[in-house]
Amino acid sequence: MEKTVRKTKSFEIDMCNGPLLGKMLLFTLPLILSGILQLLFNAADVIVVGRFAGSEALAAVGSTSSLTNLLVNLFIGMSVGVNVLVARYYGGKQEDEVSETVHTAMVISVLGGILLAIIGIVLAKPLLTLMDTPEDVIEYSVLYMRIYFMGMPVMLLYNFGSAVLRAIGDTRRPLFYLTIAGVINVCLNLWFVISLHMGVAGVALATIISQFVSAALIVKCLMQSEGCFRLYLNKLHINWDKFGRIARIGLPAGIQGSLFSISNVLIQSSVNSFGSVAMAGNTAASNIEGFVYTAMNAVHQTAVSFTGQNLGGKKFDRISKILAECLILVTVIGLVMGNGVVLLGENLLSLYSTDGEVIAYGMQRLQIICVMYCLCGIMDVLVGSIRGLGYAIMPMIVSLLGACAFRVVWIFTVFEWDRTLRTLYISYPVSWTLTALVHLICFLIVNRHLKKILGNTSR
Secondary structure (H helix, E strand, O other): OHHHHHHHHHOOOOOOOOOOHHHHHHHHHHHHHHHHHHHHHHHHHHHHHHHHHOHHHHHHHHHOHHHHHHHHHHHHHHHHHHHHHHHHHHHOOOHHHHHHHHHHHHHHHHHHHHHHHHHHHHHHHHHHHHOOOOHHHHHHHHHHHHHHHOOHHHHHHHHHHHHHHHHOOOOHHHHHHHHHHHHHHHHHHHHHHHHOOOOHHHHHHHHHHHHHHHHHHHHHHHHHOOOOOOOOHHHOOOOHHHHHHHHHHHHHHHHHHHHHHHHHHHHHHHHHOOOHHHHHHHHHHHHHHHHHHHHHHHHHHHHHHHHHHHHHOOOHHHHHHHHHHHHHHHHHHHHHHHHHHHHOHHHHHOOOOOOHHHHHHHHHHHHHHOOOOHHHHHHHHHHHHHHHOOOOHHHHHHHHHHHHHHHHHHHHOHHHHOOOHHHHHHHHHHHHHHHHHHHHHHHHHHHHHHHHHHOOOOO
C-alpha cells in the first residue's frame, strides 16, 4: 500500500506552499496539452468529414456546436463546483468531506448525463429548426446531434472525474487517458467515414466510443487511488449537503456557460443566414480558434484549483499572487497563439476545406477574434479566481449583463444596421473587454471582504 500511496502522491501538486509560478506551469501545461490534443482529435473529425463527406456535412457538424454547448454547459458547470469544493476540502485536510463530495459527484454525473441524452435526442430537430439551419444541412445536423448525445453519461463521468483529479493537483493522468481515447477516436473516425462511408454518423459514433474509453480510465484511476478521494462503488450515493454546496457553485457557473451559449446560438443563427458556405468557413475558423481558447482556459482552471486550495488552507496572502501570475500567463498565451493562428490562417483553414470561399469566410472570423483573444482569457481567469473563492452568483450576473445581454443587444441593433459578418464578430472582443473590467472590480471587492472576515492566518 505504501508504494501505491507514494505513486498517487507523485501526481499531486502542493498548491499551498512554496513558489507559485513553477507549480502553476506544472499544473497548467498538461491541461493545455490535454485541451489541444482533444481539439486535434476533434479537428480530425471535422477535417475528415469536410474532406470526405462534403461541405454540407462539415456545416452540419459545426451548426450543432453552439446548441450542444447550450445544453451541456449547465452540467459542465456542476463539475466546476466539484473542483472548487474538493480543492477547498483537500487544502483544508478535511478528508471525510472530500470523500463525500467525490461519491456524490460521480452519481450526479451519470444521472445528469442520462437526462441530457434524453433532452438532446428528443429536442434535436425542433431546436435546430428554430436556429434556421438550412434545409440542405438540417437532416445531417439532427442525425449527428442525436448520436452525439447518446454519449452524454460517459462524457460527464469523465469531466467530473477529471475535476476531482485537478482539485488535488493531478493533471497528468487525465492527459494520458485523453491521449489513448483520442487515438481511438481518430482511428474509428477514419474507418467509419472513409471506409464505411457513414458520414456525420460515423464521426459522432467514433466520438462517443472514445468518450466511453476515457471515462472508464478515469473511473479506474479513482478506484485504484489511495487517499480520501478514492472511489468506492459501494459508497456511491448523493449526500444532499454536498450536492447543495456543489450546486451553489456549479449551477451559476453552468448557467453562465449556457448564457454565453445562448448568445452564441443567436450568432450562429445569424451566420446561418449567410448560407452553408459561410457556415462552413465559420465552423473551420471556430475549430482553429478553439486551440487558443483551450490553452487559455487551462489557466482559468489553474486559477480555480489554486485559489480553492489556498482558501481551504487559509493561505490568503497567496490568492492575489495566484491571480496576478495567471493573468500574465494567460495574456502571453493569448497574444502568441492568437496572432500565430492569424498569420498561419489560410494554411490552417485549407486543412478543413479546399474551397477558396470557405477559406475567405474563415479568415474573416480569425482576423477579428484571434488578434486580441487574450481579452477572453483575462476575463475567464478573473472568473476562475472569483469562483475559487466560493462566489458563483456574482460572475454569473456580470457575464449575463456584460457579455450575453450585450451580444444579444448588439445583434438586434448594430448588426441590424450593418448586416455583415465583420460587424457580427466584433461583438466578441468588445464584450470581453467590458466584462473583464467588471470582473476585476468584483475580485478586488470579494478578496478584501474575505480578508476582513477570515483574517490572514497564514502569517
